[in-house]
Amino acid sequence: MRVGRLPDRADLRAAAAPWNCHNQKDPVSVHSYHLSAQAPTLDIPGAALGLAQRESDTPEPGPGQVLVRLRASALNYADLSFLAGHMPHAEGLIPLLDGAGEVAAVGPGVQRWQAGDRVIANPHQNWLAGELRPPNYGAVLGGMIDGTLRDYALVPETGLAATPEHLSDEEAAALSCAGLTAWNSIMGGPPHRRVCAPGESVLVQGTGGVALFLLQFAKLAGCRAIALTSTAEKAEFLRERGADAVINYRENSAWGDSVVELTGGRGVDLAVELGGPGTLPESIKAVRPGGRLALIGIVGGMGSVDYLHMIPIIHKALTLFANSMGSLADLENMLQAVSLHQLRPHIDRVFPFDEAPEAYRYFAGRGHIGKVVIRHD
Structure with missing residues (x-):
C-alpha cells in the first residue's frame, strides 16, 4: 500500500458518487444484487425476497477513484431493516455495508493504493475523521449509496483501509460495521x-x-x-x-x-x-x-x-x-489493534454469492453466533 496526502473536502465530494456508477464500458461484467420495492418474505423458504440479481458493465476508475474487486461481504441487522423497508432506500439499491477484496485498478492521481492491495471498505464513505457532521454523513454503503453485494465497485481512495495480513477476505469483510460500532463504544470514538x-x-x-x-x-x-x-x-x-x-x-x-x-x-x-x-x-x-x-x-x-x-x-x-459505525481514522485505528493483537472475528457461516437470499434468511433466523458472510468468488 502507498500512503499519500488525503484529498481535501472538495476532492472527496467529487469522488464519493462513483459507488453508484455501473455504466462505463469494460469487457468484464459486474454481477450484483439489488433491492426491489417488493415486500420480503424471509420466513418462507424459496419465497420472494425482494432481491434481484443483475449484470452490468465494469466501470473504469477516474481521478481519485479505485476499482475494487470485492471478494466477500457480510450481513448486519441494518441490512435487514433496509430490505424490509424499515429504513428508506432507493429502489434498485445494491445492499450491504460490509465488504473486502483487492484493488483491481486505480485512477489518475491515486496515491494511497495500487493494484493488488487488499482492502476493506469503510461503510461511511465520506467520514474521514473526527465527529460525524452533515458534510460527511450522506454516503453510507448499502443504505444511502450502493453497497457491497457485487463483484466490482468504484470507491474514492479515502473510502478504503488496508486489510490486516493475518485475515482472510471473509474475516476482513466481517470487520467494518460491527467491529467499528463495538470499537467506538469501548475505545471512545x-x-x-x-x-x-x-x-x-x-x-x-x-x-x-x-x-x-x-x-x-x-x-x-x-x-x-x-x-x-x-x-x-x-x-x-x-x-x-x-x-x-x-x-x-x-x-x-x-x-x-x-x-x-x-x-x-x-x-x-x-x-x-x-x-x-x-x-x-x-x-x-x-x-x-x-x-x-x-x-x-x-x-x-x-x-x-x-x-x-x-x-x-x-x-x-x-x-x-x-454509534453510527465510525470514520476512516477509526477504522484504521481498529485495524491496527486487530493486527497487533492478531484478533479475528467469529464467522458462523459463509454462503456463496449465488445463495445471497439464503444468507439473508439464515441471518434473519437469529440462530447464528458472530457473523454471516457471503463469498463472491
Whole structure:
C-alpha cells in the first residue's frame, strides 16, 4: 500500500458518487444484487425476497477513484431493516455495508493504493475523521449509496483501509460495521466520548457480531465483561471467549438487578444496548450512577419507549450516546489493534454469492453466533 496526502473536502465530494456508477464500458461484467420495492418474505423458504440479481458493465476508475474487486461481504441487522423497508432506500439499491477484496485498478492521481492491495471498505464513505457532521454523513454503503453485494465497485481512495495480513477476505469483510460500532463504544470514538478504563465493567448483550467484538475489545481494554445470552451453550461459548460472568436472560428476566449484584451493588460503568425497547429498561437499571449507556441497536424489534424510563436516566445522571459505525481514522485505528493483537472475528457461516437470499434468511433466523458472510468468488 502507498500512503499519500488525503484529498481535501472538495476532492472527496467529487469522488464519493462513483459507488453508484455501473455504466462505463469494460469487457468484464459486474454481477450484483439489488433491492426491489417488493415486500420480503424471509420466513418462507424459496419465497420472494425482494432481491434481484443483475449484470452490468465494469466501470473504469477516474481521478481519485479505485476499482475494487470485492471478494466477500457480510450481513448486519441494518441490512435487514433496509430490505424490509424499515429504513428508506432507493429502489434498485445494491445492499450491504460490509465488504473486502483487492484493488483491481486505480485512477489518475491515486496515491494511497495500487493494484493488488487488499482492502476493506469503510461503510461511511465520506467520514474521514473526527465527529460525524452533515458534510460527511450522506454516503453510507448499502443504505444511502450502493453497497457491497457485487463483484466490482468504484470507491474514492479515502473510502478504503488496508486489510490486516493475518485475515482472510471473509474475516476482513466481517470487520467494518460491527467491529467499528463495538470499537467506538469501548475505545471512545469521536472526542466527546471517553475510553473505557482498565478495571471498569461493561455489559454486553448476546452473541451477534457486535456483541462478540464488544467482548474482544472490552477484554483488550482491561475491562470486566458481563454478557447476556439465551442458552447454556451460548453461555459456555461466551465464557470461552473471555466473559467474566454470563446471565441467561430467558431464565432471569430481571437481569438488570443481577448485573448490579455481580458488580457488588454498584452497576456497570458501560452498558451497550443492542436489543431496543424490550431490553432498554433493564439496561438502564444495570448502569451505575454516572455511568454510560451506548444505544446502538434494535435487534429485538421495533416499539415505543415509555417516558417513565427517562426518570432513572435523569436521577442517575447517565450519559447516553449512539454509534453510527465510525470514520476512516477509526477504522484504521481498529485495524491496527486487530493486527497487533492478531484478533479475528467469529464467522458462523459463509454462503456463496449465488445463495445471497439464503444468507439473508439464515441471518434473519437469529440462530447464528458472530457473523454471516457471503463469498463472491
